[in-house]
Amino acid sequence: MALSGLDIFKLLPKTNCGECKLPTCLAFAMKLAGGQAKLEDCPYVSDEAKETLAEAAAPPIRGVVVGKGDREFKTGEELVMFRHEKRFINPAAIGVLISDTMSDEEIGAKVDEAAKDSWERVGQQLEVKMLAVKCESGDAVKFKAALEKAKASGLSIMPMTEDAGLMGEALGVVGDLNPLLCCATAANLEAMGGLAKEKGLPLVLKGEGLDSLADLAEKAEAMELKNLVLDPGTRNLKETLEALIAIRRGALTAKYKPFGYPTITLPCEETDDIFFEGALAGIYIAKYSDIVVMSSAESWLHYPLQVEVQNIYTDPQKPMAVDSKFYEIGSPGPDSPVLVTTNFSLTYFIVSGEVESSKIDSWLGVVDSEGQSVLTAWAAGKFVPDVIAKFINTSGIADKVKHRKITIPGYVAQISGELDEELPDWEILVGPREAGDIPTYLRNLVSG
Numbered sequence: 001m002a003l004s005g006l007d008i009f010k011l012l013p014k015t016n017c018g019e020c021k022l023p024t025c026l027a028f029a030m031k032l033a034g035g036q037a038k039l040e041d042c043p044y045v046s047d048e049a050k051e052t053l054a055e056a057a058a059p060p061i062r063g064v065v066v067g068k069g070d071r072e073f074k075t076g077e078e079l080v081m082f083r084h085e086k087r088f089i090n091p092a093a094i095g096v097l098i099s100d101t102m103s104d105e106e107i108g109a110k111v112d113e114a115a116k117d118s119w120e121r122v123g124q125q126l127e128v129k130m131l132a133v134k135c136e137s138g139d140a141v142k143f144k145a146a147l148e149k150a151k152a153s154g155l156s157i158m159p160m161t162e163d164a165g166l167m168g169e170a171l172g173v174v175g176d177l178n179p180l181l182c183c184a185t186a187a188n189l190e191a192m193g194g195l196a197k198e199k200g201l202p203l204v205l206k207g208e209g210l211d212s213l214a215d216l217a218e219k220a221e222a223m224e225l226k227n228l229v230l231d232p233g234t235r236n237l238k239e240t241l242e243a244l245i246a247i248r249r250g251a252l253t254a255k256y257k258p259f260g261y262p263t264i265t266l267p268c269e270e271t272d273d274i275f276f277e278g279a280l281a282g283i284y285i286a287k288y289s290d291i292v293v294m295s296s297a298e299s300w301l302h303y304p305l306q307v308e309v310q311n312i313y314t315d316p317q318k319p320m321a322v323d324s325k326f327y328e329i330g331s332p333g334p335d336s337p338v339l340v341t342t343n344f345s346l347t348y349f350i351v352s353g354e355v356e357s358s359k360i361d362s363w364l365g366v367v368d369s370e371g372q373s374v375l376t377a378w379a380a381g382k383f384v385p386d387v388i389a390k391f392i393n394t395s396g397i398a399d400k401v402k403h404r405k406i407t408i409p410g411y412v413a414q415i416s417g418e419l420d421e422e423l424p425d426w427e428i429l430v431g432p433r434e435a436g437d438i439p440t441y442l443r444n445l446v447s448g
């Protein structure tokens, strides 16, 4: 149960020493309750109070780290049911399923494809995070061989078997990579939970519906297992969606501790139709699945899902923005064109991409428009002549180019006259409205 500011205040030393950089212990308690201060900022909290406060301050859904190194990811720690209430925290991780009954070539090709599924979009890297290696052969040698291949990819690993003996064998191969063990059931919890506890590894609990999942989670907690991931065990759209919503609601609204863990779904086990599988994954990502496992590594399937994750997990109250400055596209020199646009990430990456594809080295000036796109920024007074002129005059671009020509986006052609007056030494050119027309525009510009 979350503590109020007054509850927290009762646990503080009440000396008002000010070392936390706040004037009173009450002010500190209020900030702590609001999540704007950290407990470590007060050096005088007793160990007993620390324990109580740390427990109360813990997120209602535990954060669980899977993997090690570059593709390690953290999942869980969500605080809200709906993105617009605050924001979603740790992006859903997408994994790819590999069976140890596949041929060496098939496994190798799928591992390579999954490792290559990586795209840069608006300054962020989107990528497959995990390989789920399933033991379908029942043969430890084959299981370990598939895990060896998966291990070489550098992705996080989820060994999949309900046989604790085989899982023990798997840990001989990937135990040092902080793998996500999948999975403990009512039948094997003691043995599988024992393995996870011994090595401090994250563990998937697979129920047979919500009641058995809650029961399993309570038993796992009694074993002092902490890094848990919940699989309701449902394998159809209706039941899985209902379970995902109930788990999230149970954790956040009812503060029901057994559901206070991230969730995993396996659309790959719900259908043989790859298109329907993609649709299922899209739905589960939108409704609270923290990890999603797909049967295929094909990029046409993954890229839209990754974009969905990116869209859902960005902060809705903070527009994505790039730094305001002049960017060199290619290797621009004193004769290269000069363009300006706004610092909304999507605008910047689309415009810079088109300038790059024109193969004409250019200077691209990005004006601070508080992360708004061209027309929105113009309407809000953030991309207007005096702001643009100030940016140009303080950017140093005049020292880098011999000419005095600036291209503004076609969508704000109406400001060219006023900008002319603000920048009397510069000639204001109006570029195309659509970014896709930039290459032709630039080619025409440099050819005179």
Ligand code: SF4
Pocket: 012, 013, 014, 015, 016, 017, 018, 019, 020, 021, 022, 023, 024, 025, 028, 041, 042, 043, 044, 045
């Ligand atoms: S550092 Fe601790 S004791 Fe001092 S004012 Fe802050 S909360 Fe109170």
